Amino acid sequence: MSEPEDRRRSINMLRPLPGTMRGEVQVIAMLLLAWLVAVLGSQLCIWLLERSIDGFWLTDLIFFNLPIHFWVSGQFLPLLFIGLCLLFNLWMDRHEVRRMESTIRFRATGRKKEEVAP
Amino acid sequence: MSVNGVQIVALLIVAGMFLLFILGGLGSKLRQASDYGFSGSYSGLVGSGAAIASNWMSAASIMGLAGMFYLKGYYAMAFVIGWTGGYVLLLVLMATQIRRFGKFTAPDFVGFRYESATARTVVALISIVITIIYCVAQFRGIALLISWIFGLEYQAAVITGAALLVTFVVVSGTLGVIRNQSLQYFILIIAFVVPLMLINRKLGYFWVLPQFGYGEAIITLQQQFGFFWSEPFASIDLFQWMALCFTLMFGTAGLPHVLSRFYLAPSMRDARWGVVVGLFFISLIYWSAPAYGVLARLFDARSGNPYKIPDPSQADLVTLTAALQAGLPSWAVGLLVAGGMAAAFYAAAGLLQSGAAAFAYDIYPRLLKPTATDADKVTMAKGIFLVLAGIVMLLSLNQVGMIAEIAAVAFALAGNTIFPAFLLGIWWSRTNAAGVLAGMLTGVLITVSSPLLGDLIPWVNTVFPLTASAFVGAPVVILVMIIVSLLTRPPSDEIVTFLIRDVHDSGGK
Numbered sequence: 001m002s003e004p005e006d007r008r009r010s011i012n013m014l015r016p017l018p019g020t021m022r023g024e025v026q027v028i029a030m031l032l033l034a035w036l037v038a039v040l041g042s043q044l045c046i047w048l049l050e051r052s053i054d055g056f057w058l059t060d061l062i063f064f065n066l067p068i069h070f071w072v073s074g075q076f077l078p079l080l081f082i083g084l085c086l087l088f089n090l091w092m093d094r095h096e097v098r099r100m101e102s103t104i105r106f107r108a109t110g111r112k113k114e115e116v117a118p
Numbered sequence: 119m120s121v122n123g124v125q126i127v128a129l130l131i132v133a134g135m136f137l138l139f140i141l142g143g144l145g146s147k148l149r150q151a152s153d154y155g156f157s158g159s160y161s162g163l164v165g166s167g168a169a170i171a172s173n174w175m176s177a178a179s180i181m182g183l184a185g186m187f188y189l190k191g192y193y194a195m196a197f198v199i200g201w202t203g204g205y206v207l208l209l210v211l212m213a214t215q216i217r218r219f220g221k222f223t224a225p226d227f228v229g230f231r232y233e234s235a236t237a238r239t240v241v242a243l244i245s246i247v248i249t250i251i252y253c254v255a256q257f258r259g260i261a262l263l264i265s266w267i268f269g270l271e272y273q274a275a276v277i278t279g280a281a282l283l284v285t286f287v288v289v290s291g292t293l294g295v296i297r298n299q300s301l302q303y304f305i306l307i308i309a310f311v312v313p314l315m316l317i318n319r320k321l322g323y324f325w326v327l328p329q330f331g332y333g334e335a336i337i338t339l340q341q342q343f344g345f346f347w348s349e350p351f352a353s354i355d356l357f358q359w360m361a362l363c364f365t366l367m368f369g370t371a372g373l374p375h376v377l378s379r380f381y382l383a384p385s386m387r388d389a390r391w392g393v394v395v396g397l398f399f400i401s402l403i404y405w406s407a408p409a410y411g412v413l414a415r416l417f418d419a420r421s422g423n424p425y426k427i428p429d430p431s432q433a434d435l436v437t438l439t440a441a442l443q444a445g446l447p448s449w450a451v452g453l454l455v456a457g458g459m460a461a462a463f464y465a466a467a468g469l470l471q472s473g474a475a476a477f478a479y480d481i482y483p484r485l486l487k488p489t490a491t492d493a494d495k496v497t498m499a500k501g502i503f504l505v506l507a508g509i510v511m512l513l514s515l516n517q518v519g520m521i522a523e524i525a526a527v528a529f530a531l532a533g534n535t536i537f538p539a540f541l542l543g544i545w546w547s548r549t550n551a552a553g554v555l556a557g558m559l560t561g562v563l564i565t566v567s568s569p570l571l572g573d574l575i576p577w578v579n580t581v582f583p584l585t586a587s588a589f590v591g592a593p594v595v596i597l598v599m600i601i602v603s604l605l606t607r608p609p610s611d612e613i614v615t616f617l618i619r620d621v622h623d624s625g626g627k
Contacts, residue, residue, distance in 0.1 A: 070336065073192070
């Protein structure tokens with residue numbers, strides 16, 4: 001990548017650079033979507049349950065020894081966050097291996113060209 | 119056991135715990151990390167995780183959260199979700215990139231990325247204000263515990279706590295003690311969970327995993343005492359709850375002392391995996407904290423007062439009152455006190471030192487004395503540490519709110535200023551110094567808008583509540599940063615190239 005080409009490019013999360021950054025941004029977007037849906041969705045459901053049948057579901061729906069809203073917010077969501085972080089890291093580990101391989105290929109090709117050049 | 123109003127057993131356990139931390143810190147200095155029990159064998163993933171978790175732990179987690187549950191019930195879940203969910207943001211959007219920047223403090227990062235000494239100074243000032251607010255919450259925790267141990271009035275306990283904190287930092291500094299964060303985390307978690315197991319066991323609940331066992335207390339409260347937890351949004355509407363939850367998340371990804379863990383990670387992989395393990399360790403505390411609040415409610419009900427309106431000034435001590443009401447042995451109560459004390463002490467000491475460093479290295483040589491030598495800066499850092507401790511002490515003399523609420527204000531400020539500056543700094547190369555300065559100043563105004571303008575313009579209190587202003591505030595600040603950046607000159611080619619080549623993964627090129 002030469003300097004002038006770099007200058008025409010820019011970093012923008014909404015328009016990731018082609019190549020490995022695009023894959024990374026897609027994974028980040030998916031994980032953040034899951035994170036957002038989990039937080040907003042769970043609380044919206046709890047809010048709706050509170051308003052239905054005098055909060056019946058929140059007193060009688062017991063999960064792992066806890067009323068459902070305590071379990072979802074107090075136990076499950078932190079666990080889900082750990083799970084999302086775990087997924088991200090597993091993906092990134094594989095991604096870094098791929099990236100390293102492509103770097104090695106790039107360098108090997110580069111060296112060959114230099115050797116050919118006078 | 120109490121002699122002349124002094125809780126002797128608790129005092130001995132607190133003193134013993136601090137001695138252990140000091141000796142542990144000396145040990146890790148003298149020996150190689152690898153052959154030293156706690157710190158050595160956990161220097162890998164578990165060590166990074168424990169370091170992240172113990173760096174995070176404060177009076178707000180160990181004392182404040184349970185107090186919130188006791189006082190406000192389900193409302194406090196916003197803290198649990200906010201303080202854990204923020205780590206997802208931090209990991210996927212910032213952790214590796216911050217490590218790749220190779221800068222060591224928030225002012226350093228902002229100064230370098232935006233090529234602006236002014237932006238650097240503004241971030242240093244904001245960091246100091248965050249430090250002060252966050253430390254007021256810690257001082258409240260310290261004062262409540264000291265007033266219980268020594269039987270002192272609150273204000274006298276604040277002054278005693280401040281004196282002990284300064285003495286502790288000076289002694290640790292003189293002895294060259296290094297903070298042994300793994301050891302600290304494991305002792306903290308034992309001090310927090312073992313008493314909870316004992317209470318559950320006494321009540322005949324499932325004590326092996328008290329994080330689930332306390333559910334029986336909720337059911338008992340409902341069936342025997344008619345106390346229901348079935349109206350989670352009765353005292354707060356859904357919007358306000360979300361505002362608090364997201365403010366805490368944005369703040370987590372913007373607090374300077376939380377971000378600092380990532381500049382120092384040994385490798386990018388360590389920075390990433392440390393978050394997963396750290397988040398698990400943090401969650402162990404947060405899975406347990408609601409139990410203390412619920413059990414304290416049960417003890418109130420058992421003593422004939424199920425609908426007691428708790429005294430907010432005492433709610434932060436609820437872990438302790440629950441243990442006392444359960445009739446736990448003095449050593450178990452002492453363990454809880456020592457855990458709370460250690461969390462508050464180390465959080466306050468660490469933050470005050472980094473606040474002092476921000477002044478001495480970022481503000482003093484730039485604004486006050488450009489010719490300052492390194493020795494001048496060290497002297498200034500020591501002096502400013504004392505000044506900041508004094509300011510925090512004075513602000514803590516009046517009881518201004520609950521520990522978790524005071525901490526939430528610091529999160530709101532971080533979420534409105536530093537979080538957007540880092541987010542756009544990493545993910546949009548067009549953001550420039552003018553944009554970030556305009557955005558951060560807007561963020562400061564938004565944070566203080568409720569106390570300043572709330573009486574004149576009532577909707578400000580709803581949209582930007584003091585403890586939860588970043589939910590709407592952070593997106594507004596991001597918008598301001600984008601608009602002002604687009605209207606002004608783009609950043610230099612060097613910084614754009616640096617972002618493309620060194621910070622982002624642009625295909626290994």
